[in-house]
Amino acid sequence: MKILILGAGKMGTFFSDLLQPRHEVAVIDTDPSRLRFTYGVLRFSSMEEVEEFSPDLVINAVTVKHTLDAFRNILPHIPESCMLSDIASVKTGLPEFYASCGHPFVSTHPMFGPTFASLSNLANENAIIIKEGSEEGRGFFRELYEGLHLNIVDYTFAEHDLTIAYSLSIPFASTLVFGSVMKHQDAPGTTFKRHMAIARGLMSEDDFLLSEILFNPNTPEQLSKISETLERLQKIIANRDSEAMKGFLDGVRHNLA
Numbered sequence: 001m002k003i004l005i006l007g008a009g010k011m012g013t014f015f016s017d018l019l020q021p022r023h024e025v026a027v028i029d030t031d032p033s034r035l036r037f038t039y040g041v042l043r044f045s046s047m048e049e050v051e052e053f054s055p056d057l058v059i060n061a062v063t064v065k066h067t068l069d070a071f072r073n074i075l076p077h078i079p080e081s082c083m084l085s086d087i088a089s090v091k092t093g094l095p096e097f098y099a100s101c102g103h104p105f106v107s108t109h110p111m112f113g114p115t116f117a118s119l120s121n122l123a124n125e126n127a128i129i130i131k132e133g134s135e136e137g138r139g140f141f142r143e144l145y146e147g148l149h150l151n152i153v154d155y156t157f158a159e160h161d162l163t164i165a166y167s168l169s170i171p172f173a174s175t176l177v178f179g180s181v182m183k184h185q186d187a188p189g190t191t192f193k194r195h196m197a198i199a200r201g202l203m204s205e206d207d208f209l210l211s212e213i214l215f216n217p218n219t220p221e222q223l224s225k226i227s228e229t230l231e232r233l234q235k236i237i238a239n240r241d242s243e244a245m246k247g248f249l250d251g252v253r254h255n256l257a
């Protein structure tokens with residue numbers, strides 16, 4: 001299969017390395033200097049090269065902010081039969097785009113961003129495959145992700161957004177609050193250092209990505225739960241209520257079990 005990857009960032013490079021042994025892979029990036037990190041693939045810098053390549057599948061691996069623009073720019077230069085795919089963590093606008101683009105499509109979300117995951121060992125990581133879209137495309141990515149020993153979950157676009165509000169918005173918001181009240185520590189404990197490592201990793205992400213994940217329509221409900229729980233904990237601490245604290249801690253342990 002001829003596969004064109006849009007974007008030569010960490011995930012684009014990861015997918016190019018993963019696919020090139022079995023497929024004819026080309027990578028295009030608006031910054032040609034980034035292509036020097038791709039190996040064993042064709043490196044494109046113009047749409048004329050894309051037209052000549054005539055891909056069967058396009059994998060959009062650009063940053064979330066530019067996902068839709070990258071698709072729109074490439075559409076005039078690929079065959080009508082070419083399948084479109086994205087790996088975006090934020091699916092805002094994609095269902096509407098796919099419904100009108102005239103191409104078969106498949107949408108997935110590898111839940112192992114390069115900031116925290118080891119891309120060389122993904123056995124404990126997850127991936128989401130969106131139920132809408134091409135059966136052939138879903139099968140392609142299912143086989144690909146199974147080869148990485150990922151746990152695969154099938155969601156609709158709506159179910160995906162709800163899951164992301166829970167699994168990303170809550171830790172993102174909690175980490176941002178932690179970082180916003182942070183003060184320098186001369187002798188930090190182990191737990192503090194681990195929280196700091198997470199916070200620094202999070203803040204290395206693109207601001208637009210962080211914003212869009214937090215702007216998920218389902219996020220406010222999750223944040224309300226955090227606020228309610230924090231208020232409850234504050235009351236327990238203020239009253240030095242040992243019995244209530246035990247109940248609170250038991251509840252946390254039950255959730256984590």
